[in-house]
Amino acid sequence: MLVQGLIGQKLGMSQVYIENGKVVPVTVIVAGPCRVVQKKMKDRDGYEAVQLSFQEIAEKKLNQAERGHFKKANVPFAKHLREVKGDLKALEIGAVVGADQFQKGERIDVTGISKGKGFAGVIKLHHFAGGPETHGSMFHREPGSIGSSSGPSRVRKNKRLPAHMGAEQVTVLGLEVIEVRKDENLLFVRGAVPGYRGALLLIRRSNRK
Numbered sequence: 001m002l003v004q005g006l007i008g009q010k011l012g013m014s015q016v017y018i019e020n021g022k023v024v025p026v027t028v029i030v031a032g033p034c035r036v037v038q039k040k041m042k043d044r045d046g047y048e049a050v051q052l053s054f055q056e057i058a059e060k061k062l063n064q065a066e067r068g069h070f071k072k073a074n075v076p077f078a079k080h081l082r083e084v085k086g087d088l089k090a091l092e093i094g095a096v097v098g099a100d101q102f103q104k105g106e107r108i109d110v111t112g113i114s115k116g117k118g119f120a121g122v123i124k125l126h127h128f129a130g131g132p133e134t135h136g137s138m139f140h141r142e143p144g145s146i147g148s149s150s151g152p153s154r155v156r157k158n159k160r161l162p163a164h165m166g167a168e169q170v171t172v173l174g175l176e177v178i179e180v181r182k183d184e185n186l187l188f189v190r191g192a193v194p195g196y197r198g199a200l201l202l203i204r205r206s207n208r209k
Contacts, residue, residue: 001101002091005084005204006031006171007054010155012197016178016188026178029110031203032098033185037073037081037101039148050086052097053078082202099185105207106177108187109124112194116167126160170194174208 008031012092016021056076059067070077075094090098102108114193122128124145131139141164172193179188193201 001087001205002095003050003052003086004100005052005082005202006097007034007052007080007082007102008032008203009055010193010195010197010199010200011186013192014188017181018178019095024190025192026190027193029046029187029189029193029201029203031102031185031187033096035075035078035100036076036086036093036095036097037070037075037090039088039091039093040083041088048085048088050088050091051081051083053081055079082201084202084204088170089186098182099180099187101207102177102180102187102203104177107174107208108189109171109173109204109206109208110175110189111169111195111202111204112199114166114168114170114194117165117195120165121162122160125163125165128160132175139202148158158187174206194195 008029010030011030013025013027015025018024032054034049034052034054037053038048040049040051042048053075055078057079059077062070062077067077072073073093120143121131125142128143129143131137133140146159146161148154170190175193176190177187178190180186187203195201
């Protein structure tokens with residue numbers, strides 16, 4: 001394979017029948033097409049990687065530095081850039097890679113931004129049990145005592161408290177590729193991946209067996 005990962009977009013969820021007639025839930029992902037914009041070299045950059053672009057856009061939607069980066073590589077302007085491991089010798093600047101980099105039955109890791117759920121209390125966010133619901137306890141969904149008495153007379157770091165929930169980077173490991181449609185650059189992945197419909201994803205080949 002030329003690259004170890006692709007940039008993609010979540011289309012939504014569906015279900016498919018596998019060989020034994022069992023129905024499995026799948027997430028449909030548009031994986032590419034991605035274009036090689038830059039090659040990172042060990043002697044020059046300190047590491048080896050391939051920079052890929054995804055979703056072509058108009059030049060006016062980029063700032064001057066971004067436009068210069070794409071013009072230097074002589075490739076179309078794009079909205080997203082990500083780096084993945086790849087075969088530097090086989091890939092040239094401007095080369096296009098798509099969903100055919102993955103195969104049916106392969107395991108992948110998918111990274112994305114989870115759905116934002118706003119400000120949440122400790123029961124929803126941290127799965128606290130809460131207090132009794134009856135007999136006038138007046139303690140139902142509160143976090144309870146948060147201090148440490150007279151020593152150290154403060155709330156300790158990393159105390160689980162109400163906070164913003166979601167909208168953070170999440171990676172789901174070892175998902176199985178159920179089907180690959182190379183002509184449409186579609187991947188059907190068993191299970192759920194982070195994000196809303198249309199969310200940007202980074203799909204990488206998994207090291208898990």
